[in-house]
Amino acid sequence: MSFLTDDQLFQPHGFINGEFVAADNKSTFVVFNPATKQAIAEVARCGREETKRAIEHAKDAMFGWSRLTAKQRSEFLMAWHDQIIANKKDLAKLLSSEQGKPVAEAEGEIVYGASYIKWFAEEAKRIYGDIIPQSSSDSRLLCIKQPVGVVACITPWNFPNAMLTRKIAPALAAGCTVVCKPASETPLSALALGELANRAGIPKGVINILAGSTAEISSALTESSVVRKLTFTGSTPVGKLLTTECAKTLKRTSMELGGNAPFIVFETADLDAAVSGLIANKFRNAGQTCVCTNRVLVQSSVIESFTEKLITATNKLKLGDAFSADTDIGPLINESAVKKVRELVANAEQLGAQSVSAESNYPADSNFVAPIVIKNATTDMDIFSEEIFGPVAAIFEFENEAQAIEMANDSPFGLAAYFYSNDMSQVWRVGEALEAGMVGINDSAISNEMIPFGGVKESGQGREGSKYGLDDYMEIKHLKMGGLK
Ligand SMILES: NC(=O)C1=CN([C@@H]2O[C@H](COP(=O)(O)OP(=O)(O)OC[C@H]3O[C@@H](n4cnc5c(N)ncnc54)[C@H](OP(=O)(O)O)[C@@H]3O)[C@@H](O)[C@H]2O)C=CC1
Numbered sequence: 001m002s003f004l005t006d007d008q009l010f011q012p013h014g015f016i017n018g019e020f021v022a023a024d025n026k027s028t029f030v031v032f033n034p035a036t037k038q039a040i041a042e043v044a045r046c047g048r049e050e051t052k053r054a055i056e057h058a059k060d061a062m063f064g065w066s067r068l069t070a071k072q073r074s075e076f077l078m079a080w081h082d083q084i085i086a087n088k089k090d091l092a093k094l095l096s097s098e099q100g101k102p103v104a105e106a107e108g109e110i111v112y113g114a115s116y117i118k119w120f121a122e123e124a125k126r127i128y129g130d131i132i133p134q135s136s137s138d139s140r141l142l143c144i145k146q147p148v149g150v151v152a153c154i155t156p157w158n159f160p161n162a163m164l165t166r167k168i169a170p171a172l173a174a175g176c177t178v179v180c181k182p183a184s185e186t187p188l189s190a191l192a193l194g195e196l197a198n199r200a201g202i203p204k205g206v207i208n209i210l211a212g213s214t215a216e217i218s219s220a221l222t223e224s225s226v227v228r229k230l231t232f233t234g235s236t237p238v239g240k241l242l243t244t245e246c247a248k249t250l251k252r253t254s255m256e257l258g259g260n261a262p263f264i265v266f267e268t269a270d271l272d273a274a275v276s277g278l279i280a281n282k283f284r285n286a287g288q289t290c291v292c293t294n295r296v297l298v299q300s301s302v303i304e305s306f307t308e309k310l311i312t313a314t315n316k317l318k319l320g321d322a323f324s325a326d327t328d329i330g331p332l333i334n335e336s337a338v339k340k341v342r343e344l345v346a347n348a349e350q351l352g353a354q355s356v357s358a359e360s361n362y363p364a365d366s367n368f369v370a371p372i373v374i375k376n377a378t379t380d381m382d383i384f385s386e387e388i389f390g391p392v393a394a395i396f397e398f399e400n401e402a403q404a405i406e407m408a409n410d411s412p413f414g415l416a417a418y419f420y421s422n423d424m425s426q427v428w429r430v431g432e433a434l435e436a437g438m439v440g441i442n443d444s445a446i447s448n449e450m451i452p453f454g455g456v457k458e459s460g461q462g463r464e465g466s467k468y469g470l471d472d473y474m475e476i477k478h479l480k481m482g483g484l485k
């Protein structure tokens with residue numbers, strides 16, 4: 001790609017055993033820029049045989065990688081982190097070209113993604129075992145933690161860098177090796193990470209990355225008895241499918257799936273803070289984030305003034321190409337995403353809601369959707385129960401705290417939830433009552449590498465990041481030492 005300072009970061013081939021390789025049958029698939037709908041790359045369309053080879057290389061590499069000291073693994077991870085940070089501008093450009101988010105936001109993702117690598121480089125050195133009080137005087141009881149084995153990572157298009165680093169980093173820190181399948185819309189960001197892993201000196205076979213035939217790659221991964229764990233971020237239906245497939249070989253799974261985040265504004269809230277929190281959260285990545293607000297629940301006494309403030313703030317957001325300096329919101333990922341969002345808005349309008357749209361200079365058949373506020377939304381509308389994944393803020397009214405909690409929890413999902421209140425007792429009551437893995441209280445930016453990211457109910461299981469994030473990649477082994485005099 002001519003606009004990169006370092007052309008080698010554009011890698012359109014599969015990354016297997018430290019080499020960039022074409023598909024066995026030389027077939028390719030096209031990657032598009034969602035802003036222009038123009039082709040930007042032809043990427044190797046890997047399949048079953050390439051995946052099987054990658055698994056074998058990952059298995060072979062694990063012998064050496066898992067026997068390194070924690071400190072040595074930590075140093076490799078830090079070297080990879082440093083390579084990524086040194087190349088963050090190019091990585092951001094690559095990411096924006098295939099995903100569409102504004103380039104400053106993309107750079108934020110690169111730094112965010114790298115923060116997981118640094119975090120787990122540090123945590124690698126803190127994988128402690130236990131000494132258990134002995135059951136007899138001639139024995140000692142211990143627990144050690146060991147890597148779970150080869151890990152499969154399947155990731156989505158909305159955060160093509162960070163969702164991958166947040167899986168690879170804990171796996172490598174624990175002593176596992178990985179075979180990764182990025183989303184077909186955004187393979188280039190993932191493959192560039194392979195190039196930088198080579199530059200960091202990470203041994204061949206420790207990281208393998210293949211894009212191509214989703215069915216062939218994923219079934220080779222789930223059927224393999226060598227792969228002992230699968231970690232997935234994406235939609236709930238695919239997460240359920242993969243969980244079922246993994247059950248056949250009793251693989252461990254981590255599932256980071258869909259959300260339906262409520263954002264509750266109580267009458268005690270600082271409304272201006274709530275509006276800016278909502279704008280930052282709702283329109284991040286054009287609303288295409290699993291922790292983006294999906295339902296805005298506002299207490300009746302403040303709904304009018306809150307709605308007015310929200311519409312004023314929303315109208316200031318600038319829709320545009322990722323590479324224009326003043327762009328706040330980029331395109332959606334593809335036409336079917338646009339169609340889904342438009343259908344949700346139409347359904348709400350048919351059932352009596354009113355929509356207020358910010359300005360757009362883009363044609364209706366583009367992937368650009370201007371931010372929309374929906375007034376008078378009600379719980380019978382699809383927008384209440386379905387993940388929007390777009391720049392639409394639907395406002396629902398509630399009368400009291402009990403009703404707000406009931407509405408918030410009225411969903412099979414439970415990933416993130418947010419609320420604004422300045423009543424300290426209410427803060428504790430509501431914080432404890434919300435059925436979600438993560439709750440933002442008077443704050444809508446919950447994500448960072450130090451917190452346990454994950455959901456409850458049909459939003460998945462397992463936690464990424466934080467001191468808990470390594471657990472999913474390790475087995476606990478008991479050692480009993482007997483015969484002691
Ligand atoms: N929790 C989250 O962060 C995300 C949630 N979503 C939700 O899902 C909706 C649909 O998005 P979509 O991209 O289709 O999400 P998917 O769940 O379909 O895709 C996520 C990843 O899973 C892969 N995948 C898709 N189908 C299968 C399968 N049958 N077996 C194995 N892997 C599979 C995809 O590969 P490929 O790209 O090759 O199809 C991609 O790598 C969004 O509108 C949003 O509501 C989407 C992305 C992320």
Ligand SMILES: O=C(O)CCCC(=O)O
Nearest residue numbers: 158159233289290291447
């Ligand atoms: O799964 C997603 O949609 C990405 C989560 C982004 C974050 O870590 O905040």
